[in-house]
Structures are given as C-alpha cells and as structure tokens.
Amino acid sequence: MKKYFLFAFIILVVVGGAVAYYQYNKPVASIENKKPDVTLTANELLSAFEENEAAANQQYGEKIVQVRGRVSEVVSVEAGHKIFIETENPMSGVICEMEEGQEVSTIKPGDEVTIKGRCTGFLSDVVLVQASLVK
Secondary structure, three states: OHHHHHHHHHHHHHHHHHHHHHHHHOOOOOOOOOOOOEEEEHHHHHHHHHHOHHHHHHHHOOOEEEEEEEEEEEEEEOOEEEEEEEOOOOOOEEEEEEOOOOOOOOOOOOOEEEEEEEEEEEOOOEEEEEEEEOO
C-alpha cells in the first residue's frame, strides 16, 4: 500500500512540475493586432494619472491604451527598446517598453508616433508594456 502511495505521489510531483514549468515559460500573447480599449494623447494619459492615480488605474490599468505624442528619446536595453514620449510636464512622460521584434531604428527624437501597449500604471512616468508602433 505504501509503495502505491509513494508511486502516485512521485507521479503527481512530476506532472505538477511539468505543468508549472510550461506555465512559467509560456510566451505572452502579443497585443499588436488587438484593438485598443482607449485612444488618447500622451498629455491626456499623464494628466489623468497626475490628477487622480487611483481613478486612472481603474480606467486604464491593464488595458490596451493607444497614445499619440512626440518622441523624446529612444533607448536600446538588454530586453529590447524603450521609447519615451514627452508631455507638457518636463519631469514626466510615457515610457513604452516595445515588444520584441518591433523595428524602431527609424524612430528618432522629435518624431510624432502612435504607440499601443498595455498600461501598467504610474511611477513618475506612465508605463506601457508589450508596446508596438501603430502604422
């Protein structure tokens, strides 16, 4: 009886480990072809968070947001590229962490862009992840 229990327990641990490994390594679904939940300018998005962060998190948090604005900086980092969109507030803006495979070599400071991404909230800047350029 103890042998069967031990054997079943080992099988359960192996299957559980395999499922956990699969879930952990599962790729994140791209939002490039999804319709945005809301479209606005970078200034409007930042203003919403500065005025009432809790309400803005309710309205935009974890939603697909499409923003328009002028690029202040393009940075290449180990995980990919980040595009910084300027706002009227010189201390804050919108940071767009671009999805892997997005071609940003033609984007330069001063360009007007429209970018879509999943809004993760506000630190001193509004952050969009899994972002992609809207053509």
